[in-house]
Amino acid sequence: MRSSFSVNLFVFLTPGLSSTARIFILLIAALLSTSATAQSETGAKTLRVAYIEFPPITYQANDGAPAGSFIELTRKVALEAGYEPEFIYLPVSRTYLYLSNGGIDVWPGVTEVANLEDDVLESWVSPFPAQLSAWYCEGTPALDHFDQLQGKQVIVIGGYTYGGLLAWLEKSVGIRVTEAPNHRSAVDMLKRKRGDYLLDYRQPVKEILTEPTDSVIRESELRTRNAAWVFSLANPRAALLREEFDDAYLRLVEKGEVPPVREITGGYVIPGFPQLLR
CATH class of the missing domain: 3.40.190.10 (Periplasmic binding protein-like II)
Structure with missing residues (x-):
């Protein structure tokens, strides 16, 4: 589309145009320019x-x-x-x-x-x-060293990659990984002994620890x-x-x-x- 400057120049240099035609062309050009600018700004x-x-x-x-x-x-x-x-x-x-x-x-x-x-x-x-924690039930040892996950069943949240940690866990010999669909299900699986530790972020888990039986859940910091x-x-x-x-x-x-x-x-x-x- 012609710029407003080009249109003005075209109108000025074109012989034979009536005053009405000149005004009409300039008006249409101004409307088109305003519309294009508004659309561009909206997109940006x-x-x-x-x-x-x-x-x-x-x-x-x-x-x-x-x-x-x-x-x-x-x-x-x-x-x-x-x-x-x-x-x-x-x-x-x-x-x-x-x-x-x-x-x-x-x-x-x-x-x-x-x-x-x-x-x-x-x-x-x-x-x-944003703190990633290892969650576990009362009676299970706190996680003080990452090597303690060897030989353990680890619960993870479906869709989370944990910054690449999930892929590392899945390739590790001696660590079994099981997936939960959401945070609440993961905590319930942990309480039913379907895993030794749950890897999950602090804020979402703290938000759903509302049931009386959740009082047995403990936390060890893994990474911040x-x-x-x-x-x-x-x-x-x-x-x-x-x-x-x-x-x-x-x-x-x-x-x-x-x-x-x-x-x-x-x-x-x-x-x-x-x-x-x-």
Whole structure:
């Protein structure tokens, strides 16, 4: 489509056009230009945000709407940065795929996902830590060293990769892995002795430990990573998006509307944790 400058030049240089024709052409050109600009701005300002079932951090509410503390934080930061978030509910594996191929722009998730190493940029800002724990029943020894999983049955949550740890466990001789469909089922399996340890993140498990019999559940910290906004490098604006999000978060900190900036550290890792996943 011609630019408004080109159209104006065309009208000015074309002989024989009546005044009415000139005005009509200029009016149509202005309307088309305004429409194209509005569509372009709308597309540029919409941000495709994936989220997974990770209550109370991110999850899909009963009415199908995105919910959770990280969802609300993401919405607030995106709006401050000038974007309208379009939340898309996905399984973890699909989230990783769409980050790799550009099907989504950003995921409010965690840092250091081995499968995404070359496909994403992580925000410099981290709003909170994400702790992976080994859960077990009273009477079972606490997990003080990762080697204690040898000879044990380990429960995992379906769809979770644990930053590459699941693949390592499945290849390990002497460690048996069984899958639970969700956090509640996993805790119930643990109480029924269908596994010795459950590997799951702290926030979702704490959220569902509400039954009287859940009082027997104990916890050992395995690894602490950082929550972050993870941007797809398939989007050519990934680096700019990261800077805009970080800057927006800092502005909101100054207004007192989000938690203070955390000092990012390497986090805790249990002794014996696989070296290649650190």
